[in-house]
Amino acid sequence: MAQWGFSCRHDYEGELRAELARLSADWPIPLRSEIAMPGVVLAQVPGDQDSPDQLRLRLAALDPVYALQVLPQLTQVSAPSVAGLADACMDAVRPLWQDLAAEGAGGRFAVHVLVPGQIKGQPRPQMQHRAELLNQALKQRIMRAELHRPAKTDPVGRLLQVLLVDAEVALVSASPVVRPAGAMSWPSLLPAGLANPPDDDAAPSSAFRKLREALACMAEQPQPGQQAVDLGASPGGWSHVLRQCGAEVHAVDRAELDRRLARDPQVHWHEGDAFRWLPPEPVQWMVSDIIAYPQRVPELLAAWCDQPWAQRVVVQMKFKGGPDFELIDQAVAVARQAGWWIRAKHFFNDKHEVTLMGGYIDREVVASLSASDNPQGRQ
Numbered sequence: 455m456a457q458w459g460f461s462c463r464h465d466y467e468g469e470l471r472a473e474l475a476r477l478s479a480d481w482p483i484p485l486r487s488e489i490a491m492p493g494v495v496l497a498q499v500p501g502d503q504d505s506p507d508q509l510r511l512r513l514a515a516l517d518p519v520y521a522l523q524v525l526p527q528l529t530q531v532s533a534p535s536v537a538g539l540a541d542a543c544m545d546a547v548r549p550l551w552q553d554l555a556a557e558g559a560g561g562r563f564a565v566h567v568l569v570p571g572q573i574k575g576q577p578r579p580q581m582q583h584r585a586e587l588l589n590q591a592l593k594q595r596i597m598r599a600e601l602h603r604p605a606k607t608d609p610v611g612r613l614l615q616v617l618l619v620d621a622e623v624a625l626v627s628a629s630p631v632v633r634p635a636g637a638m639s640w641p642s643l644l645p646a647g648l649a650n651p652p653d654d655d656a657a658p659s660s661a662f663r664k665l666r667e668a669l670a671c672m673a674e675q676p677q678p679g680q681q682a683v684d685l686g687a688s689p690g691g692w693s694h695v696l697r698q699c700g701a702e703v704h705a706v707d708r709a710e711l712d713r714r715l716a717r718d719p720q721v722h723w724h725e726g727d728a729f730r731w732l733p734p735e736p737v738q739w740m741v742s743d744i745i746a747y748p749q750r751v752p753e754l755l756a757a758w759c760d761q762p763w764a765q766r767v768v769v770q771m772k773f774k775g776g777p778d779f780e781l782i783d784q785a786v787a788v789a790r791q792a793g794w795w796i797r798a799k800h801f802f803n804d805k806h807e808v809t810l811m812g813g814y815i816d817r818e819v820v821a822s823l824s825a826s827d828n829p830q831g832r833q
């Protein structure tokens with residue numbers, strides 16, 4: 455057994471633990487977990503000497519909605535100095551790190567040194583300075599040991615994560631990075647999975663943070679001139695973000711938009727039922743923050759994904775109380791059946807809601823790729 459760490463929005467550790475138990479319900483030994491500190495759950499996961507490929511499979515199987523970050527196969531190290539901690543961290547992860555580097559295709563590496571207050575969203579957490587020093591010390595050691603230099607454009611394929619428990623004790627994890635859906639990474643390439651959207655006084659509502667987190671997680675955003683539909687848009691925090699990206703926005707709501715947005719010639723307000731509204735032409739992005747009615751989300755996704763009416767979707771599923779994991783699975787299945795990649799996450803700024811993010815897989819492109827793989831043509 456190996457110890458894995460999962461971080462989540464503090465106060466949602468119970469949901470994360472319930473989900474881990476649910477994900478492993480049919481494993482020979484369902485996962486046991488405990489809360490290590492606010493926002494950090496530790497779980498006992500099979501396999502303590504996994505090869506990179508075994509780890510990739512486990513990462514793909516362990517992508518809980520309520521986990522913002524995963525730190526696989528943790529080892530505890532201790533040393534009184536930053537240099538001593540860096541050496542101990544490298545010693546602990548060296549075999550796996552070398553296996554990953556030897557793959558060549560491992561791509562670039564990233565190092566995240568985390569501190570407990572950061573996971574709680576504190577802007578100036580304790581031990582931050584020590585974490586920065588440790589981060590530099592680790593990068594120096596890795597650079598010295600690297601056998602080849604990947605190109606700057608190569609994707610990040612290896613992540614070293616360290617959680618400083620106190621000044622002299624740390625939990626360290628080395629991991630390959632998998633891409634569970636679209637351009638999204640797991641573990642997240644955002645430290646602790648946090649996008650930390652900056653304050654924005656011009657936003658009509660604080661809800662803008664949730665869309666900012668989703669776009670950061672997707673590693674994609676609308677491009678200037680693209681068309682975006684915002685369902686349940688008022689007062690307009692999400693429309694504001696779409697405009698900041700440069701998209702032309704169709705905002706659908708029964709209620710009016712904030713006056714500043716309403717004056718923008720690139721924002722078109724459509725009064726009506728957001729569950730029934732479809733654009734005259736397919737658009738690049740559809741986002742939805744319609745309040746309540748979580749049971750209608752699979753129906754909404756079916757309407758948009760089957761055609762498809764958009765290339766990318768970001769849809770909030772808002773619960774009255776705790777999460778309904780079966781309903782989340784149902785919504786994910788609807789999009790997958792229509793040939794989409796899709797993933798659900800509970801972000802730091804989400805409360806009784808989760809965010810589904812998806813993308814259309816162009817069937818003609820996929821078919822042409824598999825036909826060119828197979829010179830005999832498709833069978």
Ligand SMILES: C[S@@+](CC[C@H](N)C(=O)[O-])C[C@H]1O[C@@H](n2cnc3c(N)ncnc32)[C@H](O)[C@@H]1O
Pocket residue numbers: 658659661662685686687688689690691692693706707708709726727728729743744745
């Ligand atoms: C949470 S608010 C959206 C906040 C918005 N995303 C923002 O950033 O400011 C939910 C919105 O959904 C709208 N809504 C709920 N049911 C709707 C429906 N069936 N048709 C249109 N709008 C609906 C409400 O009027 C409300 O403005």
